[in-house]
Amino acid sequence: xxxxxxxxIEPKWQNVWAESGIYKTNMGRTxxxxxxxxxxxxxxxxxxxxxxxxxxxxxxxxxxxxxxxQNVLTTIGFDAFGLPAENAAIKRGIQPAVWTHSNIxxxxxxxxxxxxxxxxxxTLATCNPDYYHWNQWLFLKLYEKGLAYRAKAxxxxxxxxxxxxxNEQVVGDNNVCERCxxxxxxxxxxxxxxxxxxxxxxxxADLESVDWxxxxxxxxxxxxxxxxxxxxxxxxxxxxKHIEVFTTRPDTIFGATYMVLAPEHPLVMKxxxxxxxxxxxxxIEETSHKTELExxxxxxxxxxxxxxxxxxxxxxxTKIPIWIADYVLASYGTGAIMSVPAHDERDWEFxxxxxxxxxxxxxxxxxSEDSWYNGEGIMKHSGKYDGLSTAEARxxxxxxxxxxxxxxxxxxxxxxxxxxxxxxxxxxxxxxxYCEDHGTVPLxxxxxxxxxxxxxxxxxxxxxxxxxxxxxxxxxxxxCGKAAKRETDTMDTFVDSSWYFLRxxxxxxxxxxxxxxxxNKWMPVDHYIGGIEHAILHLLYARFVTKFLHDHHGLDxxxxxxxxxxxxxxxxxxxxxxxKSRGNVINPDEMVKSYGADSLRLYLMFMGxxxxxxxxxxxxxxxxxxxxxxxxxxxxxxxxxxxxxxxAQGLEITAAVxxxxxxxxxxLERLDFNTAISAMMELVNHLYKLKAETGLTQSxxxxxxxxxxxxxxxxxxxxxxxxxxESLGHDSSVHISTWPQWDEKLVAEEIITLxxxxxxxxxxxxxxxxxxxxxxxxxxxxxxxxxAPQLDGKTIKKAIYVPGRLVSLVI
RNA sequence: GGGCGGAUGGCGGAAUUGGUAGACGCGCUGGACUCAAAAUCCAGUGUCCGCAAGGAUAUGAGGGUUCGAGUCCCUCUCUGCCCACCA
Numbered sequence: 001x002x003x004x005x006x007x008x009i010e011p012k013w014q015n016v017w018a019e020s021g022i023y024k025t026n027m028g029r030t031x032x033x034x035x036x037x038x039x040x041x042x043x044x045x046x047x048x049x050x051x052x053x054x055x056x057x058x059x060x061x062x063x064x065x066x067x068x069x070q071n072v073l074t075t076i077g078f079d080a081f082g083l084p085a086e087n088a089a090i091k092r093g094i095q096p097a098v099w100t101h102s103n104i105x106x107x108x109x110x111x112x113x114x115x116x117x118x119x120x121x122x123t124l125a126t127c128n129p130d131y132y133h134w135n136q137w138l139f140l141k142l143y144e145k146g147l148a149y150r151a152k153a154x155x156x157x158x159x160x161x162x163x164x165x166x167n168e169q170v171v172g173d174n175n176v177c178e179r180c181x182x183x184x185x186x187x188x189x190x191x192x193x194x195x196x197x198x199x200x201x202x203x204x205a206d207l208e209s210v211d212w213x214x215x216x217x218x219x220x221x222x223x224x225x226x227x228x229x230x231x232x233x234x235x236x237x238x239x240x241k242h243i244e245v246f247t248t249r250p251d252t253i254f255g256a257t258y259m260v261l262a263p264e265h266p267l268v269m270k271x272x273x274x275x276x277x278x279x280x281x282x283x284i285e286e287t288s289h290k291t292e293l294e295x296x297x298x299x300x301x302x303x304x305x306x307x308x309x310x311x312x313x314x315x316x317x318t319k320i321p322i323w324i325a326d327y328v329l330a331s332y333g334t335g336a337i338m339s340v341p342a343h344d345e346r347d348w349e350f351x352x353x354x355x356x357x358x359x360x361x362x363x364x365x366x367x368s369e370d371s372w373y374n375g376e377g378i379m380k381h382s383g384k385y386d387g388l389s390t391a392e393a394r395x396x397x398x399x400x401x402x403x404x405x406x407x408x409x410x411x412x413x414x415x416x417x418x419x420x421x422x423x424x425x426x427x428x429x430x431x432x433x434y435c436e437d438h439g440t441v442p443l444x445x446x447x448x449x450x451x452x453x454x455x456x457x458x459x460x461x462x463x464x465x466x467x468x469x470x471x472x473x474x475x476x477x478x479x480c481g482k483a484a485k486r487e488t489d490t491m492d493t494f495v496d497s498s499w500y501f502l503r504x505x506x507x508x509x510x511x512x513x514x515x516x517x518x519x520n521k522w523m524p525v526d527h528y529i530g531g532i533e534h535a536i537l538h539l540l541y542a543r544f545v546t547k548f549l550h551d552h553h554g555l556d557x558x559x560x561x562x563x564x565x566x567x568x569x570x571x572x573x574x575x576x577x578x579x580k581s582r583g584n585v586i587n588p589d590e591m592v593k594s595y596g597a598d599s600l601r602l603y604l605m606f607m608g609x610x611x612x613x614x615x616x617x618x619x620x621x622x623x624x625x626x627x628x629x630x631x632x633x634x635x636x637x638x639x640x641x642x643x644x645x646x647x648a649q650g651l652e653i654t655a656a657v658x659x660x661x662x663x664x665x666x667x668l669e670r671l672d673f674n675t676a677i678s679a680m681m682e683l684v685n686h687l688y689k690l691k692a693e694t695g696l697t698q699s700x701x702x703x704x705x706x707x708x709x710x711x712x713x714x715x716x717x718x719x720x721x722x723x724x725x726e727s728l729g730h731d732s733s734v735h736i737s738t739w740p741q742w743d744e745k746l747v748a749e750e751i752i753t754l755x756x757x758x759x760x761x762x763x764x765x766x767x768x769x770x771x772x773x774x775x776x777x778x779x780x781x782x783x784x785x786x787x788a789p790q791l792d793g794k795t796i797k798k799a800i801y802v803p804g805r806l807v808s809l810v811i
Numbered sequence: 812g813g814g815c816g817g818a819u820g821g822c823g824g825a826a827u828u829g830g831u832a833g834a835c836g837c838g839c840u841g842g843a844c845u846c847a848a849a850a851u852c853c854a855g856u857g858u859c860c861g862c863a864a865g866g867a868u869a870u871g872a873g874g875g876u877u878c879g880a881g882u883c884c885c886u887c888u889c890u891g892c893c894c895a896c897c898a
Binding site for chain 1: 812813814815816817822823824825826827830831834835836837838851852853877878879892893894895896897898
């Protein structure tokens with residue numbers, strides 16, 4: 001008998017599939033289309049186990065859908081712009097383009113080992129001009145609608161990477177650069193922005209329409225950070241100036257005993273009294289030098305400085321002092337707050353420290369005035385609003401103040417516009433030139449793409465080499481033709497990945513970014529699978545771009561990803577995050593060498609719930625390999641046995657197979673890969689048992705079992721399934737065969753075992769026909785030889801029969 | 812501080828509406844095969860008592876509802892992830 005040798009059959013079938021083109025999708029057949037893709041990978045040059053965990057199961061879904069008869073498109077590409085290429089260039093003196101393309105080549109070869117059913121006609125790499133051309137097109141479209149703009153603002157700057165970062169790219173407790181971990185500093189710069197805030201409400205509301213993990217939806221909601229409240233105007237005492245504050249709790253205005261401005265607030269120096277001016281200046285100076293880390297660690301001991309100015313509380317008409325403090329952020333709301341120490345933790349701490357008055361303006365059951373409390377309650381110390389609920393007062397106070405134009409309702413968001421400028425070389429050039437006469441001028445669409453030179457010189461400082469490329473920088477003004485300068489900033493790579501799923505569908509179109517009619521037939525992506533690390537950034541940007549294209553470019557859908565699944569994280573065998581320094585990295589190439597791609601795919605899906613991830617176990621992959629070996633052995637014995645006349649175990653085998661079809665089908669639908677695989681293992685074990693009992697390995701029902709199992713296994717372990725399918729005498733691929741159907745009648749067993757409980761404890765088991773009546777079941781249970789003695793002299797108070805499960809007697 | 816998860820044998824994990832807890836895999840033990848080992852096959856494997864039949868006990872801890880709770884309710888402990896001075 002031939003041995004199972006994945007090293008031989010896996011490359012063989014990968015070649016056969018490539019040559020026969022069985023995974024090429026007919027793009028014209030759209031009625032039953034199913035578009036499933038993993039998230040666009042970065043071509044780091046090494047395919048790690050996390051990629052396998054993303055791509056393998058995604059391919060399993062694609063293969064399952066294909067066998068169910070749907071017209072599946074699945075493919076992959078590369079998110080090929082970005083910093084690592086430049087770092088490699090600086091460190092190793094190799095051009096980013098060369099480094100990237102060589103990585104793409106080697107990763108493409110590694111990806112081939114997975115045996116995924118990609119249609120490579122749809123692949124792309126974002127660093128190719130035929131892709132980034134359309135990033136530039138998108139930029140111009142946004143610019144036309146006023147949704148791409150340039151502004152001077154304080155931005156997050158990474159001193160190491162020498163570039164601006166989006167808010168979303170500043171991470172961790174101490175605000176470090178997402179890429180290199182260097183603490184980010186604040187710097188004022190001119191940058192390009194995409195006006196994502198125009199879509200805030202849509203981005204929020206449409207979350208309801210998608211089939212995404214609740215966790216991701218919540219993360220996006222929190223990021224958008226909608227809060228409803230009011231803007232209230234406070235008059236500065238003895239001046240014509242006003243301070244506007246944003247508050248979500250206008251009902252607590254009678255408890256506003258002081259105000260606080262952010263140190264950066266423009267009014268600070270204008271209102272500060274002469275005697276306070278020096279301290280105020282000093283405080284501003286001090287806080288401007290504080291790093292984010294220092295600002296955070298001072299969370300519990302607040303700092304601040306008195307301005308010497310006073311404001312009039314419009315509700316109480318009393319004078320309240322105005323402070324500045326860095327616990328108030330210039331970037332949120334109006335950069336100024338009314339402080340209600342009795343009902344806000346931060347204000348409480350500040351008031352305690354600086355000995356400011358504290359007035360509780362509502363009662364709350366269980367709360368004491370020895371401390372602050374928030375939430376709802378009954379108003380007091382609030383004039384005519386006393387006795388109302390806080391919710392009622394909230395509305396009334398704003399309405400009343402609004403009559404005097406002192407307040408108005410206001411909704412605030414945390415979401416900021418998307419800063420897309422990067423002072424880096426390896427990215428999409430922004431299609432803008434600067435002309436002395438005409439200022440900022442967008443290029444004409446016909447002049448696209450602005451080609452990024454691929455032979456540049458790097459200096460160790462990381463300075464953008466485009467700045468020194470005169471042939472790039474010097475150009476002509478599209479309006480007047482006079483000498484002008486090109487923008488040297490490039491786009492954030494998240495622009496690249498914000499629409500690539502549209503380009504996949506029409507990847508070779510060199511006239512337009514995509515054919516709208518085709519896109520409308522194939523979108524949205526039916527199932528999108530990738531890591532939760534993209535819960536905010538990528539997914540929010542992709543949704544924004546999709547909505548923009550919907551509004552202005554004829555897309556008839558507003559959400560790009562119908563269903564989203566986040567795979568878990570594979571940890572090292574020690575349960576820790578895999579890292580080179582820990583030495584716990586599992587190399588998938590080695591696993592493929594030792595066990596085969598099918599075993600690795602299978603193991604990754606078998607180790608636990610897909611969304612959970614977990615530690616990699618060397619024994620575990622040996623187990624899935626053993627399962628494939630056992631299946632292979634059954635096949636070999638079947639083929640060698642020759643034909644037999646009888647079909648002794650026919651019914652039992654048929655029932656077991658149908659049960660397995662049902663289980664695997666339903667589990668795959670839910671992405672419960674682990675239990676689907678265990679069901680297949682059970683069937684193989686069952687066949688082994690029958691073999692041991694009868695010595696038979698061949699009959700019509702054995703053939704049925706082996707063929708069906710091959711089909712069920714095909715989405716998980718595509719190579720061995722194809723090999724076995726061929727051995728069983730099929731000419732065409734198992735992967736385009738029709739997914740087996742189960743017969744409910746055959747799944748149902750004729751004889752079942754019921755548990756018999758006395759007072760809730762299992763005391764015996766009875767074997768009865770499935771369709772037994774309640775009365776019969778109870779009678780048989782009572783007469784059972786183990787049960788009867790225990791009933792002696794006792795009265796049965798109650799008898800419960802759960803069909804198919806148990807009989808419970810209460811005595 | 813806020814939000815969302817999670818806690819089941821030696822390990823990864825099953826248990827779809829409250830119905831025989833521990834499927835499946837790993838590991839371990841014993842047996843078959845072998846000169847021997849590996850591989851393979853067969854059997855066993857939550858814990859405690861017992862030669863056994865059997866019994867007791869058991870899903871982070873404690874309480875509750877129920878004929879019956881891993882699953883529902885209350886209290887608590889531990890833990891993972893995300894966000895966080897957002898007014």
